[in-house]
Amino acid sequence: MPILEVRNIRKTFDRTEVLKGIDFTLEKGESLSVIGSSGSGKTTLLRCLNFLERPDAGSITVNGEVLLDCSDPSTLNESQIRRKRLHFGLVFQSFNLFPQYTALQNVMLAPELHAKEEHVHNFDREALREEAAGIFADIGLYDRMNNYPHQLSGGQQQRVAIARALILHPDILCFDEPTSALDPELTGEVLKVIRKLSEQNTTMIIVTHEMEFARDVADKVIFMDGGIICEQGNPRDVFNNPREERTRQFLSRYSQK
Amino acid sequence: MDTILEQLPVVIGALNVGFLQTLKLFAVTLLGAFPLGLIIAFGSLSKIKAVSVATQFIIWIIRGTPLMIQLLIVYYFPGLVLHNPIWGGGEQGRFLAASIAFIINYACYFSEIYRGGIQSVPVGQYEAGLVLGMTKGQIFRHVTLLQMIKRIVPPISNEIITLVKDTALARIIALQEIIWAGQAFMKGSHGISGAIWPLFFTAFYYLVFNGIVTVLLAGLERKLDYFR
Numbered sequence: 001m002p003i004l005e006v007r008n009i010r011k012t013f014d015r016t017e018v019l020k021g022i023d024f025t026l027e028k029g030e031s032l033s034v035i036g037s038s039g040s041g042k043t044t045l046l047r048c049l050n051f052l053e054r055p056d057a058g059s060i061t062v063n064g065e066v067l068l069d070c071s072d073p074s075t076l077n078e079s080q081i082r083r084k085r086l087h088f089g090l091v092f093q094s095f096n097l098f099p100q101y102t103a104l105q106n107v108m109l110a111p112e113l114h115a116k117e118e119h120v121h122n123f124d125r126e127a128l129r130e131e132a133a134g135i136f137a138d139i140g141l142y143d144r145m146n147n148y149p150h151q152l153s154g155g156q157q158q159r160v161a162i163a164r165a166l167i168l169h170p171d172i173l174c175f176d177e178p179t180s181a182l183d184p185e186l187t188g189e190v191l192k193v194i195r196k197l198s199e200q201n202t203t204m205i206i207v208t209h210e211m212e213f214a215r216d217v218a219d220k221v222i223f224m225d226g227g228i229i230c231e232q233g234n235p236r237d238v239f240n241n242p243r244e245e246r247t248r249q250f251l252s253r254y255s256q257k
Numbered sequence: 258m259d260t261i262l263e264q265l266p267v268v269i270g271a272l273n274v275g276f277l278q279t280l281k282l283f284a285v286t287l288l289g290a291f292p293l294g295l296i297i298a299f300g301s302l303s304k305i306k307a308v309s310v311a312t313q314f315i316i317w318i319i320r321g322t323p324l325m326i327q328l329l330i331v332y333y334f335p336g337l338v339l340h341n342p343i344w345g346g347g348e349q350g351r352f353l354a355a356s357i358a359f360i361i362n363y364a365c366y367f368s369e370i371y372r373g374g375i376q377s378v379p380v381g382q383y384e385a386g387l388v389l390g391m392t393k394g395q396i397f398r399h400v401t402l403l404q405m406i407k408r409i410v411p412p413i414s415n416e417i418i419t420l421v422k423d424t425a426l427a428r429i430i431a432l433q434e435i436i437w438a439g440q441a442f443m444k445g446s447h448g449i450s451g452a453i454w455p456l457f458f459t460a461f462y463y464l465v466f467n468g469i470v471t472v473l474l475a476g477l478e479r480k481l482d483y484f485r
Binding site for chain 2: 050052082083085086088089090092094096097098099100109110113117148149150164165168
């Protein structure tokens with residue numbers, strides 16, 4: 001059984017159909033790269049998966065549980081969405097760290113609030129702190145975890161944002177162009193972290209413009225164009241022998257850069 | 258008593274009593290208007306059209322008319338028009354009426370500052386909270402609020418300093434604040450009459466107090482300087 005099953009997702013903004021029926025599945029431990037030009041619907045798709053946008057049609061199933069089915073109103077209950085979206089993590093293009101908290105506090109805030117809300121009596125703050133410190137060590141920021149976001153470089157901030165998503169143990173970790181807001185010399189350190197996560201078999205969906213990275217890291221590639229999945233398959237096939245003319249054109253535009 | 262030097266202790270004593278009333282009105286207004294302004298800000302940001310339109314209508318009325326008229330209406334309307342003088346005739350009633358007029362007036366000004374503050378926090382902050390599974394309330398309290406406060410300290414400081422001086426308007430319903438106390442020496446008070454200098458001297462109280470307020474607010478601004 002796939003960990004994620006996306007069926008016929010459609011989304012229209014002000015009469016513009018941004019997603020015109022998206023279908024794909026993802027197996028546990030796989031990393032999926034989503035490529036395509038700006039405006040092809042990649043970001044909207046990620047936002048639908050994270051319940052930041054509600055699709056007009058379609059269904060999202062994780063581990064066999066139907067999280068959202070637009071034809072079944074009982075799955076659209078606003079109060080359950082919060083629990084459902086925790087199946088997914090999302091790393092934003094612009095990091096969106098909370099500026100008033102240190103890197104460590106950014107990472108610990110959500111799990112602390114969840115524990116408080118669920119009235120966990122023996123909430124072990126120290127264990128959480130240790131787990132967070134472990135993640136900081138993994139992403140190479142152990143000695144910076146008490147810094148505030150404005151004291152960190154863009155690449156460091158994005159790595160903290162990844163840590164903040166990881167500590168909630170999402171089933172599927174989504175990245176929305178994680179390096180697009182970074183200076184070129186800072187993209188490497190972020191991609192390295194994502195590559196390492198992929199090697200640890202983290203299930204991931206990465207919307208990216210880094211073609212080389214998509215080819216090397218992903219187990220599966222989706223090329224989107226005009227709100228549909230134009231082509232999907234394993235990276236070698238899609239990048240080296242694209243079946244669709246549109247994919248070929250897109251890739252050749254990128255290789256010229 | 259003829260020389261200013263001889264009048265001074267008596268005048269200071271009377272002005273102190275008046276200034277205490279000024280400070281009370283100042284403090285009560287802030288205590289009431291800070292939270293009420295937030296409620297009004299949520300109202301004007303409401304997604305329910307009727308709520309936001311009604312709230313903005315009220316803000317328009319309150320900001321569009323003089324505070325002095327609002328004071329007179331709050332104080333005299335119940336007794337003279339409704340024939341139900343709820344405030345009584347005493348100083349306590351006048352203080353209550355003045356407090357209500359000031360709180361409503363300042364809450365409307367604060368609400369617009371809050372609204373600007375809330376809207377200036379990037380939507381990405383809210384969305385980051387959402388994808389981390391936080392509730393709207395948690396996001397407001399733990400993410401948005403402090404960022405909003407940091408942004409609104411300078412404009413709110415302006416309002417607070419204006420409020421210190423606006424309290425003098427309560428004189429119109431004979432609240433015995435410091436201007437009232439100073440003016441009384443013209444007609445005659447504490448055995449002194451025909452003296453205008455005590456009225457001029459009240460400015461010194463405002464000046465000193467606003468100096469203290471300015472230093473405190475600058476301190477708060479510095480305290481919030483640790484993040485960007």
